[in-house]
Amino acid sequence: RTIPALPDMQIRCHGIDPNGLMFDCSSKDALRGAKRGKGNFWIDIDADERDADELRAWLGDLNLPLFFLSVIAERSETWSTQVVAFKKSALAVVRFLPQKESAEYETHMAALCLPNLLMTFTSAPRSEAGDLYSTLHDYMHGEERLPTPTASGVLLALLRFHIDRTSRSMRRLRKHVLKVDEIMDRNVANVSIDVIIDAKDELLRLLACAEEQNECLVALERAEADTEGLDFVHLKGSLGVLIATTSAMERMALRLEKQVADLRQRYEGHQQEKINRRLAVLTVLSAVFLPLTLFSGIWGMNFSYMPELNSPYGYFLALFLMVVTASSMIFYFWRSGWFD
Known part of the structure; x- marks a missing residue:
């Protein structure tokens, strides 16, 4: 059938x-x-x-x-x-x-x-x-x-x-x-x-x-x-x-x-490398701004017996010192391979 x-x-x-x-x-x-x-x-x-x-x-x-x-x-x-x-x-x-x-x-x-x-x-x-x-x-x-x-x-x-x-x-x-x-x-x-x-x-x-x-x-x-x-x-x-x-x-x-x-x-591994690179940049920025923040904090106290505050070129000298410090640190980190 x-x-x-x-x-x-x-x-x-x-x-x-x-x-x-x-x-x-x-x-x-x-x-x-x-x-x-x-x-x-x-x-x-x-x-x-x-x-x-x-x-x-x-x-x-x-x-x-x-x-x-x-x-x-x-x-x-x-x-x-x-x-x-x-x-x-x-x-x-x-x-x-x-x-x-x-x-x-x-x-x-x-x-x-x-x-x-x-x-x-x-x-x-x-x-x-x-x-x-x-x-x-x-x-x-x-x-x-x-x-x-x-x-x-x-x-x-x-x-x-x-x-x-x-x-x-x-x-x-x-x-x-x-x-x-x-x-x-x-x-x-x-x-x-x-x-x-x-x-x-x-x-x-x-x-x-x-x-x-x-x-x-x-x-x-x-x-x-x-x-x-x-x-x-x-x-x-x-x-x-x-x-x-x-x-x-x-x-x-x-x-x-x-x-x-x-x-x-x-x-x-590539993603971890990217994260490490970003962390390195943040570390460099933190390290650079740390002394600059210290300088600003000291001078910001504005004590009357701070002779550098009475200098007519004190402001420009302070900026120059900050730039030199930051540049020196960036150069050091660059030579050390932090930006590779």
């Missing part, structure tokens, strides 16, 4: 031919073909921000494993990366980058893996689910995208698609950090702290995504022996490459984390 869609829900069904090429089909053909073992199929369903009770009631009609139903029926923001293996099926939930990569929310893909059928639920918001699927559709329907024409091959191709997106974002961030580092080498004042903080936030988000993707791949590799829902017999190399890729991304992220920390340290 066909899978009835809820209002605004998108259900997309695909078959896989023996050459590894995908074609669109109906949900009825996909379910019937998978049940009879006549081919391999992939069904993708939007599991967006709709009401949990509504989604749970709809999922109950699909006769899915109860554990899988309990995970998918929860609000998408509660999903977390995990792999659970059953005798006839396996559940894999993996985090991936949103279509708008600067978005702060998390998106996940939950995959129910059966011997001839892969059913995926994506938690992307409705506002971007269409654009994300359009990109994914073009990718999956390309030639030689599937390592094997099986449901497990489709799963690895989907994971590779999202891992490649994470890897590209990581490389873009690395290029951006190197550019900021180059600018700071020329003039630290040309970089604001907001640029460094944004880079750090982006890095932490990418690192979290890469770690969870690596966690999912390693768990899938180990879960294969306990379930009929996964078949990586001819996919060991492809799975190993994906694990190596995510591990390399983690190492790159850790190196970038050190670089970003160094950028922040250099920025804070």
